[in-house]
Each structure stands twice: as C-alpha cells, then as structure tokens.
Amino acid sequence: MASYNEDESDDGDDAIGDVVKNGGGGGDALSHEESWTINLGRNDNNQWLTGPRDADEWFTGRQPNICPGADSKGIIRSLPLPRLDQVTRESAMEYFDNSWTLYETLFAGLKGEEYFYRPPPHGLRHPQIFYYGHTACLYINKMRISGVLNKPCNAYFESIFEVGVDEMLWDDMEKNEMFWPTVREVHEYRQQVYEVVKDAILNSPFLDDSNGPVTVTQDHPMWALFMGFEHERIHLETSSVLFREAPKHLVQTPANWPPLHPSAYNNSDASTPSSNPVNGTDYPHNKMISVNKNTVDLGKPADFPSYGWDNEYGERNMDVPNFSASEHMISNGEYYQFVKEGGYRTQDYWCDDGWNWRTHRNLKWPFFWQQSGPAGSHEYKLRTIFDVINMPWDWPADVTYYEAKAFCRWKTEKDGSPTSKPYRVLTEAEHHVIRHKDNNLEAVKKDPNSDKVMITSGMDYPTGSHGANLNLAFSSQSPVDHFAPSHTGHKDTTGNNWEWTEDHFNPLPGFEVHHVYDDFSSPCFDGKHSMIVGGSFMSTGDEASVFARFHFRPHFLQHSGFPDTIANKNSDSDSVYESNDSLHMYLGLHYPSSGAGEGVPPILPHDQSPIHGTHFPQRVANLLTSLNPKRTNNKALDMGCSVGGSSFELAKYFDHVDAFDFSENFVNAAKSMQNGDTMKFNVPIEAELFETVEAVLEQGVTPDVASKVNFFVGDACKTGEMSSTYDGIIMSNLLCRLPDPIACLNGLSGIVNKGGVVVMVTPFSWLTEFTPRGKWLGGFLDPVSGTPIRSKDELQSIMENNGFTKIHEEEMPLVIREHARKYQYIVSEATGWKKN
Template identity: 70%
Template sequence: TPFSCLSSPRTKSITMIVSHSAAKMWSAAASAATKRSKSAVNASSSRAYATSLQSACRREGRKNIEKLAASAFPISTNWRYQLLNNTNKSSFSATTIRAASTFSVTPIGNPKRRKSTAAVLEDIYDEEITDAAALTMDAKSHKEDWMVNLGRENGRVNDWLTGPRGDDWYTGVKPSACPGVSPVEGTDGATAIRSLPLPNLSAVTRESAREYFDNSWTLFETLFAGLKGEEPFYRPPVHGLRHPQIFYYGHTPCLYINKLRVAGVLDKPVNAYFESIFEVGVDEMLWDDMHKNDMVWPTVAEVHEYRKEVYATVVDAIENHPSFDDKYGEGVVVNQDHPMWALFMGFEHERIHLETSSVLFRETPLHLVQTPANWPPIHPSAARQNRPSRPVVGVDYPPNRMIPVKGNDIDLGKPADFPSYGWDNEYGERNVNVPDFLASENMITNGEFWNFVADGGYRNKEYWCEDGWDWRKHRNMKWPFFWEQSGPQGSHEYNLRTIFQVVPMQWDWPVDVNYYEAQAFCRWKTQKDGSPTSQPYRILTEAEHHLMRPKEHDLEASRKDVSADKVMVTPGSEFAKGATGANLNLAFSSQNPVGSFPPSTSGHFDVTGNAWEWTEDHFNPLKGFEVHHVYDDFSTPCFDGKHSMIVGGSFISTGDEASVYARFHFRPHFLQHSGFRLVASDAKAPATHLYPGNFSGQAAARDVVVADDTNDDSNVYESEELLGMYLGLHFPSSGSDEGISSILNHKNSPLHGLSFPQRVAQLLNDLQPQRTNNRALDIGCAVGGSSFELAKHFDHVEAFDFRYEFFVFWSFSLHFKESCFLSAN
C-alpha cells in the first residue's frame, strides 16, 4: 500500500514506518503501484525505479537487498530522479547517501529506536559512512538539507557559473543582440537590455511575437546570470517561503510547454518529469510555513539544457503554427479564444517571475550574486556618497505634506476587447464611489521610516496587529529587511541592499516594507502626530489609487485610446522621459528618489512606478469575473481574504504588470519591491474586503465568483448573487411533486457542481452512522444541502454557518427521526 506514492508525480517526500521483513515485498509492491497509476510515464518510472535499485545493489555487491530497500523506504520523487540518473557504479554510494541524508528510519516494534539514515547505511555497507551530509543529518535543520544538491556539476561549475557569463549561458538570443537593447546614457558605448512595449494583440505578426518572446526570455536569463556559482541556485531564501532559484529557472519554460499543450498548440511534452516538478510554484502562505525545499533538484546544467529545448519548441510554434497564418499581411487578432493566448500568457508569466525572482536575488547573501553584463543600471542617485547616518527632513529626504483629493466615481475593470494580454482578475467591472481624502505627496521614504525604527516602532506591540506582531517576533525584525546594519547595535546606522549591490542608505528612496510594517507605521504616525481627519492614518485603496493616476494615462483615458496605457507604446529605454515619465518597465534596475519624475494630475509623485504600493483591499474578483480555461487557478486560490492588493508597479514591473489595468497581490507578510503612502479621510475606506475561506478551495463552484458591489459595507456573503449560487449548488431541482420550479434556472447557478453537497454527505452516510453516536456536525452548512442529506441517516444533525441570508432562506427546524437542528451562529 505505501508504494502508491510512486504513482504521484507531486510526491516530494514520504517517511514510512516499516519492518525489514516488509522490504521483501519491495518489487511486488512497486509493481502493484504502477498498476494503480493513471500515468504511463509514472508507471514506467515506478518499475524502472525498482529495477534500478536492484541492479545498483548487484553492481555494488550488496547481498542484503532487503536492508537496502528498508533504508530507502523514505521514497521521494527527487531520490528516484537521482537514482535513475546515476547508474554508474562509482556514483551510486555517494548518490544514495546524499539523497537519503535528509531521512531516517523507524523500525516497527520499537518506535523509540529511531536510527539515522547514516547509521542504517553503515549497517548495510559494514563500513563507516564519512559523507558529511549523512553524518550531520540528525543535527541539520530543514534549511540545510538543500546542500545535498551541491557538487554535482562535475567540475564545470567554476568555469561556467562563476564570473561573467559567456554566450553559451544564453539559450536564446544573447542580450547584446536582443530586441530591447539600447545604449546606457552617460557611458562610453555600454548597452543594456530593457523591456519592449506590451504587445498590441489586434495585429500580431510572427515577427512581433518572436521579438517580445526573445525580449522576455533573455531578460530572465540576464537576471539569472547574476547568480554566482551553483550555491545560490539551491540555497532556499532565508525566510523559507519560496522555492530555491533552480525551481524558477525551470518553472518559466515549463509553463510555456504546459499551457501551450492545454491550448492545443503543442501535443506532447518536452520533458515530462521536469514539467511535473517545475509546474506548480508556492503561495507564500503563513509566515512560518517553511517546509517547501527538501528536495534533490536537477543540476543547473540539466535545467539549462531543458531551457534550450523549450526555447526551440516555442520558436517553432511561433514560426510555424497555422493560427498565426496571416493571409492579408495585416497581422492576426489574438483574443482570449485564440490558441496563442497561451503564448502571451507565457510571456507575462515569465515577466512576473522576472520581478519576484529579483526580490529573491535582493534577499540572497551579497557574495553569491554579481551584476550581469547588459543589466540595466541602478538609478544614478545611488552613487551619492557620504550619506548621513541620521537623516534630517528637508535635507536628506523631502517633507511629505498631505494633499487633498476630490472624491469621484471610479469604474474598475479592463474591457474584454482591450488589445493586450490580461490576467483573469483584470476583467469585469465595479463602480466605486470614492469620498474625498488626503494622501501624502510622496511614498514614505527610508528617512521617514527611520524615525519609526529609531523610536522603537519594532519593539512596541501596540502599533502592530496580532498577526503582524507574531510575524515580527518570529523573524526578530528590528528594521526593514533590505536595510543592512552598518554600525553598532542601537546606533541605527544602515546601508541599503539593491538587487546586486549594497549602497549607502538612500534616505529619499521609498522604503520597502510589507503590509504589516506599513500598518504599524500608520498607527505610530497617528499616535505621534495625530491624524488631520477624524479617522487614523491608513494606506491607500485600489480605487483611490486610480483617482490619483495621471489623467493622460488613467483607466478612462485608456478605454478611449489604447496608447493612453503607456506601456502599450513605450519601451523601458524611454519610460523615464517626458512629462509623464516614471521609473517603470526597467528604465532603471533600482528605485529612485521620490519626486524625481513629474507629479500626477492630483499633485502626487510616483503614483506609477518606483515601488508598488500596498492597499487596504483584499485581492478580489470584479463583477463578471471568469477564469480562463488555460490557467484556471491563477487568481481563484487567492480570493481568500488573506492576500492584499498592490498597485502602481515598481521599477522592474514590465509588460502587463506595468499596465493601468494590472491587479496583483501578496500575503501581508511577504516582501516585494513595495512601499506605501499615508492616507487620511473622514469616511470609511472605499476598500473591498473578503473573508477567510471565501472562495479558496470552492472547487465545486469556483467558476462562479461574486465580489461585493457595495464596497462600503463589503460582506460578500450577504448578497443575492451568492445566495443564488448556493441555492443552485445545493438544490439543483426543488422537486416537481411540490410544484416548485427548478432552481437550475436561477441566475449564477453552478451547473457543473450538481449534487456536490449531497455527494459529500453520502460519504459520511456510507460509514454506517449507527456504529457511532448517530450525531453529525455540518460546519459551514450554507443553505443546507449536505445537512438535509445527513439527516436522512443520522439521528441528530447540527449545522451552522455565519451567513445570515442563508438562514433567512430556511429559518426553521426540521425533525428527521429524532431531531435536526439548524442554528444561525
């Protein structure tokens, strides 16, 4: 039974408790597992794994295969990968030790006698195990397990991954010859690759698609040329919340293949195994969820070779797929129904990871990174020397006055026919009435935030929400992450980390913080100075942000003129120029002093570009939201009330991220190139809030997602649309005998989830309730589909839900057998 793990490509590690006698069934069990596998590829891998294990044992002259199998029982996809790819005699022992070094074995019959894998291997080999990874296994934390990935490049690593990259690093077009390359001002002939404009999909040619692909692909590989040696490819980030960089190096090409296959453009994988392990990234989840990286990954060389194959495959699709045939020479319209929508999805996905990976680079120890050739320069202001250790307002950073903004209505949402790629959450509509408010002229600078730090803001619990304080304690945060202490403890002297460099502290650059830190500053500022309105200081909302954008490039203007969405017509090399210039689309590779570019119509600086701004809004769907079938879980898992929206883009936001329609999000503890500005208002914030568990995991109804339309008192559960959705889900037919018409005709009814609650209840009914106390509890019962079904078999059913409208629908008690209580909690 345990060997069924072999049939799952997503299985990363499973620790099993076994007896040595059970190992005799190794081959038979592995074979049985393959019969249960739905994947011929996985079945083949399972059989090959068992065969390889036996063959390797014979080559090593080990007589006791049972013991060796027992030591290997903590099966993992990565260990199978290592074994199948290390078949020569000399490498087997070392490979076994490295792969097994993160596991241990507990013999049945004496659970307290837990033996390290090193000890088990010593028993098997009758010799002392000297491999450092195995010897230190029991003392290592999960953060150190990644080291099993090192030293597998066969000596190539020093020549290939250390120092400036040669042309052979680039699997596509090298940056010096790539579309988007341009001269670097103020230098003697230096060039840098920057982003091209976001493609206009109303007239796509093979040539324009190829140019944007090459620009996206080479930008990403240029960034990754900044990793020095193999270690930074495998070292997990210090917070443990993301995969190591080797995953992202393989993830972006993997998505091209998988999504083009879903769209029908490709009919087979390039590397089925890689397209399994590199397919799904990680949401950053809880701030202490740190167990994502215990895996033996492919080598850098292997992923590099995979990237070559994917590049050639995508180029072939661009140049030869019939959907790009252009009979009249006017270009092809690519909309959401076109198969090549998946191609542009790959472009924009790669650009998202260009940015998020750059944050991981910024978190990586400095000795493990290097500035790549042809990478855009950081802002010239970083060259300023002799920066003071204690900033002075008006000297080292500007005063930050509160500027009034006249309220108005804002219509959110991207038109379905707008000719650029967009993610599913951008489409739909919502009208938001924004009351008058005050917003700080600039984003909060490092200089302003220094006062919060020096005043003990990170030590004072009263400024933090409960989750924020727990995060701060868990990380032992005392100042922003990208600040690097340069003086004694308590001196509050800092330098600033950029992606590839440490520079003197730039007091007039926007501070990079997470949502919790921004929130704490607002509370501190309110207590120190008092708010200019009846409400305390807070951060911006999505609707307020759009009211502050330059009128020439806001939502209303872009709906009338495509070029008003500036990223549609402006490359990174030109983005910082002109009357509406901004640090966006990789004009620079760092932030800049606030106020360096012209203000918006409302008088505010850096409303677009420089750094993202945290908002009060939860990530949410607009009215009319629909998932796209090629990527059906891009947004919906994050409609959970636990992700906060960010707006405006940063210096490294390119393509769709730099669009006026962009809607992105992160969990509140997560760090991005993101800051905030102060807002004050007498009215309640015009923000959209969801509630935990709102849509995440609602598999039976995930295609029907309804956001709050009132925004002022946003409770998305108390809406006619949601009630209708649940009525249709729980009671698809009310029964002709009662003369009640079918609720299937009800608007928003999720037809694909018919009888789902009843089927769930039936799983419990099948367990023979009479063998228990005949009582059932239905938590989150909604309108009662599962509850009524349970009441047919259980003597006592208690069902509750916190949504009032569900109980207005059925505010009564029913008695089946003894009782069925329905309680509105």
C-alpha cells in the same frame, strides 16, 4: 531562519556561506548538514557559473546585446506590452526574445551554484533552480492545453517544475528538500524549450500572418503563448526579490543589466549621513493632499487588445469619498523615524499576526536595510538586487503590509489624531483616482491615423518629466519625488514600488476563470492575500499596465511600499471606502418594508424563518422610548445613524432628533429618504443576480415626522465636543467599530440630561482592523492574572464611573442579508443606562 539583517555582515557571509561558497568545491564537509546541500558539487565544470557568464555558453536564446530591447550600450530593458490585435510572427518573436533573455540575464546574477539550490532566508519559496526551469515549463504545458503543441519536451521536468508555492502562513516553512536536476541539465532543457517555442511562433498555423496581422483573443490558442510571456515577466520580478534577499556573496551584477538609478551614486558618506536623516534635506517633505470624492470603474474591457490575467476582467463601479493621501510614498527617511522611535518594539502598533511575524523573524528594521554601525547607532545601508549602497533616504521604503500598517498606527499616535483621522494605506479605488491620467502613462490612447487604440507605457519616457520607473528603466528604486505629479498632485503613483492597499485580493463582478490557467487567481480569493497596485521598477509587460491587479501575503516583500492616507468624512467604519454594495446592504437593513411592492421579501419565506431579526434599527429606537427617559428638552441623538432607519423611528417620539454618521455617503442617503427622493437599491438573490427595489420609509414615518431629523456627518469619538444635550441617545452596533471607544463613552456624560437614557447595542466584535488592540474593552486575558477580561464588565465600570446606572439588559438579534439563502445572524447585547 533568522532575518538577513541580523545574521549577515556587510559582505553577506553567514554560517552556511563560510563553509559553502562559490559552489562548495564538491564534497567539502559542512559544520552542520542541511538536506538541500545534497544538490551541491554535481555540476560539471562549475566554473561556468562563477564570475561573469560567457554569453555564448549561458544564453539559450538571443544574447542581451543583440536582443530586442537592448540599447546602443548593450543594456537590455523591457519592450512595451504588445498589441494583440496586430500580432505578426516577427512581433511575437521579438517580445519572446526580450522576455526570455531578460530572465536569463537576471539569472546570470547567481554567483556559483549554491543559491540555485539553497532555500531563501524565509524558506517560503522554492530554491532558484525551480524558477530557472519553471517559466520554460509553463510555455510547454500551457501551449499543450491550448492545442498549439501536442507533446512534452521533458515530461519529468514539466512535472517537477510545474507548480509553484504559495505559502499559507508566515511560519509555513516549505524546505523543498529534494534532489533537483543540475544547473546544466536545466540549462539544456531551456535550450530545448526555446527552440520549440521559437518554432511555434515562426511556423504554427495559429499565427499565420501571410494575409495580415493576427488578432489574438482570450479564446485563441496563441493566448497561451502570451500567457507564457507575461508569466515569465512575473517571475522576473519575484525572482529579483529573492536575489535581493540572498547573501551578497552569492550574487553578482550581470553584464547588460540596467544600472541603478543615478541617485544611488550621489549618496557618499561625506555628503549624506548614514543616520539621523533631515526632513527636507535628505528626503523630501511629504505633505497630505486632499482629493475630492470621485467615481472609478475597475476592470479591463474584455476586448482590450493586450494580454490580461483573469482577475483583471469584469467591472466594478466604485464611489470613492473624499480622502487625503501623502504626496508620495513613504521614504526611507520618513520610515527611519518609526524605526528609531521603537516602532519594531511596540506591540500596540502591530496587528496580532503582524507582531507574531515580526517576533518570529526578530526584525528590528526593514529587511533590506543593513546595519552599518554599532548596535543602537541606527546607521544603515541599503541592499539592492545585487549591491549594498549607502542609504538613499529619499527612496521609497521597502516594507511588508504588516510594516506599512504599523507605521500608519505609529504616525496616527504621533500626530495626536487617533480618533478623527487615523492613517492607513490606500484602497485600490483610491489609487485609481490619484494615478497618472494626463500623460503617456494612460494605458490607451487613440491612434491619430486610425480608430484603433495604442498601448503605451512609462518606457516611452523612462527618465522624463512624465515618465515612471517601470519596465527596468533602472534596476532600483528612484527618489520618491523624481517624476512629475499626477493630475491630483501625487507622485510615484505608477512604478518605483508596488503600493499595498487595504483590499484583500478579490474577483471583479463578471470574473471568469481562464481555462488554460484555471488556478492562477481563484485559490487566492481567500481573504488572506493583500492587493498591490501600481507596479515597481521591475514590473514589465502586463505588470506595468494600469489594469494590473496583483496580490501577496501581508508578510511578503515585493519591491513594495506605500503612501499613507487619511479618510476625510469616510465611509462607515465597517469598510475603508464606500461601495454601492455596502450602501445597498444598509438600505435593506434599515428599511425592511422595501421590496414589498416588487414582491421581494427581506428574508426568503421558510419554516422557522428568523423574521424576528428584521426591523433591527426600529427595535433599537423603540427600546429607548420604552425605558421612559426623563423629558427635559425632548431631544434625541442617533450616534452612527447609518442611513437613518432608527433616526426616523425616534422622530415619532421626540420633538427633535440629531443623527450623525462618519460616512458622508450614508448621510446623503438618509437625507434623500428624508426629502422623498427615489432611492433604489439592489437586493442580492444568487451570485451575481439581484432584484432592484425602491427604498420606502417604515409605517408612521410621515413627512412631518421625517422633517424633525437633522442629519450630519460627525465623529462618535468626539461627542464630548458637542454643544447640545439630549434626553435619549442610541448607539447601534457602533462601539466595537470605533478607533477609541473609551473616548466615546467618556464623552457621554456631558451631553446626556439628568434622567436621560443611553441605549447601547453592540456584539463586542473587536477587530484590530477598526480598533487598536490596546483600545479594546475586553475579549482578552489579563496579562498578569490570566483571567478573562469581558467587554460587558468593562462597559459597566466605565459607564458607572461616568455617572450612569444600568436599568436594562437584553439580547437583541439582527439579520443581515448576503443573498436569498445566506444571512448573517448577529446577537447584540442591548443595555440601557440612566444618567444619575
């Protein structure tokens, strides 16, 4: 399928729409047949789906104007997330009605029958008829599993509507070409399900509140009921995205639907240009705000009195180093500059998969932007869920993870700081540091009249200074600077748009699958799903909670944007932030004698144990001394020193050692070892089991030796700016983790004394996550000749051009422990280079 913005005019008509409109008229010939069209023309009296819905005929539960959550004008919005330690039949029924009717109000936005059956433009989700039946089906199936219900409503429907689709690749085109039930049949099924669920709420003994409110825990049978509520709210949001992707003539704004944010109506053609928006006028300046290092605890307490999905539970304590993040999310106005300057035409800004996706979709701007002028004019309007409006330049840009990362690389290049401060998106832990904590957006607060907690949300003040664009306060995004800032000065940290993170979707320590929905999260712990946090304007219920952790493939849209971030004195370049796991792993690598006192060997003893792969940092240091560098000032440099194992080994043979790393956390650990502080770390044994051992210096590293090392935070891409010179330098598994390795290599000649030696140890593991593809030394085919470009050959050429001669080459293995029975075995190339 071609992208929406390339095939659609402003009124949304396209080749299929020109032939099949408003239900197709039953049997009209198509200019080109598609198998999904067999479903059209079978709905009796199709007029009931065309134009505004008749409320008496369409809604299978409460009508919106009399439903819990409706305001005085009949506009329906979400109720807050309910407390599960005070459940009554009445409160459960109110939340059920609100969830059910919100969903059916959205589906009243389908105009005619066609988009119930027509696959979405990307073909990666089921048609809407599936989702119309899917949420009702889940109530029945899950409440049967939990023992609340003992029979199906419609066994066939509860089979075909049971399992959704999670596409595996951006080009995994699931056509869903099947003969679906008619809309009327699914509508009747929803009526049946509504009555069954209503009866369970009002009459099931599992919800007997005759003696007071009921507490519903994860082990309670009615947990499945609240699972149904929150599942329906997830699909309220995901379906709204699919509606937004639909040709405009196939959707309509439903009655009782919340209005767009008022700013949508301020952008008249006369007052706001459709092109060349002005920073500070059409969209706000977006300054970077520094954030001090902090510690966050991720995870929802098991006894917290609200519903949660399995991935929310568990606990992870994170040390978050200093960083800077933009004051608010990237606006359409900011993103416009990237589009206009050719960001979608420049492959270097994109990772390989992202570029393949962009070219496959032939995207030239964000999917929800619509060209409103001649080609090349860069004049755009914006598609909302049901409307096309003049471009609000101050709203957040709706983009995929791929687009967010491409923007960050473009901005890094534009700002001229590709080495020391590359832009990126936030991490999950960083987001928790900057999100609102000092107002009603906090998830819990003490009830002044009891010891219990109250669950609050942004709906308490949907348009106030301390509010957030959540829970359908509006049916669109709002300006990125509309709400008051958080305690760190950042705006829109909650609501408006989901925020992409650098994290792959992952379980928290202590994660357990919930038996009622055993495949909700675990299939997506695959390293291919990117996490989103913070919620959007369409997020309701649990999605609007501070504990929400959701995920999508990096090419998917989900009312999602991003703030850009700079890592200040960040972690080692193998991770975006420093976790205790990372620090503990490197302490184990650099200090392999640790654990002897506790009886924990670095490698599980066994025949043919790769014990030769231990003491890697010490072997690198000893290689330098064995190459007999000329002693001019008897100083050595450890570039990318990590936690200091090589540095201390060098200090046995040099009068002075400078050692730096990009990670402040690692440098602090090295200094603690130097000072004789007690450093303990965890050695992984199996799954969540570990042994805690004390880190000890290697033999011969006395206090006098250790005192010769000067540890500091530094940037290997700026070695040319260093004032000192050295007789020996080591670079241990550093080169292929730098954003600009050539800048690092070119800086060596100015800091190595004549006759001095550089030892370079690297596995050449190039990844776009760390090094833009255009900066790789090798590992790819020459685009003209097709011959392989190998990193070792390019390294030799660069070093020789900088006045070095290769004097040594060997293969140097190392072993990194993952747990007692699993290890990474890496064979790095170790080379020695003498300064001519």
